[in-house]
Amino acid sequence: MSWFFLSLAFLVLNTTNADNPLWIEEIEELPEFSAQSVSRSADKVYRLPENVVPLEYDIFIDLYFAERIDRPFSFDGREFIVIQATEENVTNIVLHSNVDSINSITLLSDNGETVNLNLIEPYTLEPQYHFLRINLQQAMDLGRNYTLYIDYSNSMNDGPMKRGIWKGWYTDDEGVERIYAATHFQPYNARQAFPCWDEPLFKAVFKLHLSKPSSYIGTYSNTGIENTDTLENNRTRDNFLESPKMSSYLVTFLVSESFKVIASNTSFTPAIRIVGRSNTAGLGDHALDLTVKMTEYFDDYFKIPYSSLHPNLLNDHISSPDWASAGTENWGMVSYRELYLIIDPRETIMSVEHYATTLVSHELAHKWFGNLITCFWWSNTWINEGFASYFGYIAAHQMFPQYDLHEHFNSRYLQTSLNFDSGVTTVPLNHDVNSPAQVTGHFGTISYSKGAAFLRMLGDMITPGTFQKACQYFLLNNPYEATDQYDLYDAFAKAIDEDRTLNEYSNFNFTDFYRIWVNEAGYPLLTVEVNYITGEMALTQERFFLSASAGTTDQIYPIPITYSSKAKPDFTNLTASYMLTSKQAIIQKEAADEWVIFNNQQHGHYRVNYDVKTWNLISEALLNDPESIHYLNRAQIVNDVFALMRANKLTYRFGFHIIKFLRNEINYHVWNPAISGYTWLRNRLRHLPESQATFDSYLLSYMDYVINTLGYEPASNESVTITLTRQEVLHFACTLGHEICIQNSRDKFISMRDQGAWVDPRIRRHVYIAGVRQGGQQDFEFLLNRYRNSNFANDQLEILRALGATRDPQLLTRYLEFTLDKAVRSHDKATSFNYALLGNPENAHTVLQFVKNNINAIRVAYVEEAPPNPVHTALSNLAAYLDEAGLVEYQEWLRSTQTNTAQFNSAISAISSARNNMAWGTANVDMILNAARDGATNVMMSTLLISIMAVIAVFL
Incomplete structure (x- = not known):
């Protein structure tokens, strides 16, 4: 799933998942690595007891x-659940x-007899925990099958943001607006559709049974339709085949009037199908190619077709106009935001096409x-999401090498994880969560990015x-x-033991490696000091914190060491030459005055710092012979240098000295962390x-070479990575005022x-923005x-980004008011709000007035109760863009009108952070x-000299 899936290569403003948990818990200490050392049945108030388990659901919805006058857009449900007591x-x-x-x-025993409920209080509801507690007069028999019958009613949510069963909209071929119903249950929203x-x-x-008006013929679920019943009042019921044994969050369906199969490959069993609204027919071929080839890959890789x-099970892929995340992995029927499944080379920007592949x-x-x-529980979310994220790039590269996805893994996941995991409150991969907010927060950078890395x-x-x-x-x-x-440990330990793939490393324990990296937060900084007389390289590790005032810890991480030198530039060797399992160690190389770079292609989850002489040798090579150093390691150096400067491990003067080679650099992977820094x-x-x-003028001088080399016109045969470089570089250059x-x-x-x-979509982003x-x-x-x-959802999103860049306060206000309109889909609203802040520095004051005048409408339109907390995000982001006068005005308004609101504390905290940033x-x-x-x-002198020579040439 991609909640975020999210999201995870984009800036915080562009993510679709909760990459910034607002909760902190103590890290669980595991003195011994065994299943017995941590109880699976720990007492957690939001967790269900395990003394009763479901076996089968038969659900009628x-x-x-709109045809129901008294309760429009609602549903009635009846379900039969076969259950057993385990105690x-x-x-x-x-x-x-x-x-x-x-x-x-009603509760029935396996012989059909009614089991009596408590006469005084047959059931109780505990809304805080979403518990339905059914009270019996007598105990259940251990291991006996019972059938629990529940009749219930509920309303559809308006749009996807609150998940559950919700209604969306689309416009059909005739321009008529149609309403459809869909589901999004991950991670804890199936309970909105049926008690479970x-x-x-x-x-x-x-086993699902869905009744709806007979005109709703575009109906899809996890499995195929077994048969259809004709009902009264011009209604029909589709009865679906039973599913495999699975978790409740994987149940799904879509009910529409005109969704249909827009692309398919029937050579597979089941057929691979792309499903979308009828007026996207002919636009699903790219998505079909992706799904066909990746199905082939995983069938072969896992040897479990x-x-x-x-x-x-079906193998359907639904293109949904409304969707809260990028995609969700419901078994048999994956649902995606239409942005990522409807790909047209004449309309889709390359960064979206690139991401869609992964x-x-x-x-x-x-x-x-x-x-x-x-995963057993959402504390182990990384088992689900880390593997899916890993295969999203590494596996897709095998089938689609034109995207260079194996190399983009670094900026998408590795560097994202290093940047995020360097805080004092970060949590480990395996982290205990309890409440819905904590669960939502764990669908973020740690589970996705660090898990994959x-x-x-x-x-x-x-x-x-x-x-x-x-x-x-x-x-x-x-x-x-x-x-x-x-x-998971057992599976890896067995394979490693059989293949003896770690035997060459003395004093290395795989159990400790796994336990530490899974159950401890953070990552190490490796400091390298080279003795150029003896060739000895002294290695020291410490936990890396981005904050210089964070102190230190005694945590030791097992680090797989790889390195290259000028004499042996072995950057393609990703197998560790040494395993560092202590705080300090010395390894030997040939004595020579040469650069040495650790962490080949930045595949290890750690940062590296060097002594001054080594940094100078690296800097000299980067400037005079950059191709002697692999571009992923050039990118690593840029990423590490910015982090080391922020952590006061390097001075800014020295750090900028090291990365001054950027003035001659054109590689995407190097410029991506540079632009971020x-x-x-x-x-x-x-x-x-x-x-x-x-x-900005200094930065533009660094960028002269890359801009002039890339040019402003895409070539017909250029690589995907070149296209992405131009998109990112020119967007940044235009922002700087080039x-x-x-x-x-x-x-x-x-x-x-x-x-x-x-306008070619490969350059459309900066063209749209500059135009407005x-x-x-x-x-x-x-x-x-x-x-x-x-x-095209893709073009619409780029248009919203551009409209938010207007400098006219009246037009900007119109744009912000437009974000409240239905025409901007609910999943795009908070993002569109952020585009107004990103558009121009002077926009923040206009955005503040809009917030003050429309806060109640914002809470409704942006869906305040949605798990990603879009209103919190919007109000917090606003503070970061205000000057001191704006912060004073904002704070006064918050304290005078918003003290009892859900966003008050986070907005006040954001104001404090903004002032700290300004003070810094x-x-x-x-x-x-x-x-x-x-x-x-x-480079500035060189640019001036070129200009002078050009003028002289005119007069010669």
Whole structure:
């Protein structure tokens, strides 16, 4: 699943999952690595007791749309659940329920006799925990089958943000608006559709029966339709085949009037189908190619073909106009946000196409990792999401090498994890969670990014072949069961022992390696000091914290050591030459005055710092012979240097000296962390516009070479990575005020506006933004009209990004008001709000007035109760863009009108953080500018010299 799936390569403002948990718990200490050392049945108030388990569900749901006058967009449900008691003397059956009303409850024994409920209080509801507690007059018999019957009613949610069963909308071929019903249950929202044991542990067989108006013929679920009943009042009921044994969150369906199969491959069993609204017919071929090839890959890799998982499972992939996350792995029917499944080379920007490839691979990997086996509880979310994220890039690269996904793994996951996991409150991969908010928070960077990075590091250590064998053991030993970190450990330990792939490392214990990396937070900083006379390299490790005031810990991480030197540039060797399991060690190389770089291709989950001489040798090589160092290690150096500067491990002057080679760099992987690092510094100078402008001029001087080399026009045969580089570099350059970039973009926009010229989607982002930012009302109206008439979610999102860049306060207010409109889908609303802040520095004051005047409407339209907390995000982000006067006004408004609201504390905290950032910028601005100027001097002189020579040439 991609909640975020999310999200995870984008900035916080662009993510779709909760990558920033607001909760902190003590890290559980595991003195011994054994299943017995941690109880699986720990007392947790939000957790269900395990004394009753479900075996089978037979669920009848009657869906009503606008035709029901008294309760439009609602549903009635009846379910029969076969259950068993697993303990003696069970007199209470506890399950989850979050529906409007429970109408009746009956319990029958296996001989059909009614089991009496408590006469005084047959059942109780505990809304805080979503518990339905059924009270019996007599105890259940151990191991005997009972049938629990529940009749209930509920309403559809308006849009996908609150999940459960919800209604969305689309426009059909005739321009008529249609309403459809869909479900999104992960991680704890099946209880909104039917009372159930809504934890991943409780696996059961599900059989659905859906009734709806007869005009709703586009109906899909996990399994195929067994038969259809004709009912009264022009209604029909589709009866679906039973599912495999699975967790409740994997149940799904979609009911519509005109969704249909828009692409299919019938050579597979089951057929692989892409399903979307009728007016996307012909636009599903790219998605079909992705799903076909990735199904082939996983069938071969796991040696458990998809067709063998269950005879009733479908292999459908739903393109949904509304969807709260990027995609969700419901078994047999994966649902995606339409943005990522409807791909058209004339309309889709490359970063979306690129991500879509990994997303489809991610969701298909879940069929095995997540669905066939499932994490025991959401504390082990990383078992589901880490594997799916790993395969999303590493496996997809095998089938789609044109995207270079194995190399983009670093910026997408490895560097994202290093950046996030360096805080003092970060949590380990295996982290105990309890409440719904904690569960939601664990679907974030640690589970997705660190989980994937840990698995790649592990695969390098034990070899890809042993890694594959371990995956197969894990799946074959635990099919249709809930699993935990111990089951996974057993599979890897068995494969490693059989293949003896770690035997060459003396004094290395795989059990300790696994226990520490899974159950301890953070990661190490490796400090390397080279003795150039003897060739000895002294290695020291410590836990890395981004905050210089965080102190230190005694934590020791097992680190797989790889390195290259000038004499032996062995960057492609990803097998560890040494395992560092102590705080300090010395390893030997040939004595020579040469650079040495640790962590080949940045595959290890750690950072590296060096002594001054080694850094200078690296810097000299980067500047004079950059190709002698692998570009992923050049990217690693940039990523590490920015982090080391922030942590006061390197001075900014020295750090900028090391990365001054960027003025001659054109590689995407190197520029991606550079732009992130520069953006972090720019944001701390926002309140000092003159200083920020000076800093920007230095940055633009660094970028002359990459801009001129890439150019402004995509080539027909250029690589995907070159396209991504141009998109990112020109978007940043236009933001910094690069005049040629702005003028070129503006010219293209005007040609599109006045002459209908097509703008290549590979450069569309900065063209749209510059067109609106440098334009006026005519340009705004043109793009807004284009939004209303577009059939492509991708283009609509780019238009929203651009509209938020207008400099006109009245137009910006219109744009913000537009985000409250239905035309902006609920999953795009908070993102669109953030685009207004990103669009121009001066926009923040207008956004503040909009918030003050429309806060209640924002809470409704943005769906305040949604698990990702979109209103919290919007109000917190606003603080980061205000100057001191704006912060004073904002704080006064919050204290005078919002003290009792859910967002008050987080918004006040964001104001404090904003002031801290400004204070840091004020205190360090001279140091930053001096450091940046030193790196820019030569290139600025070179640029000036080129200009002078060009003028001279005119007169010769």
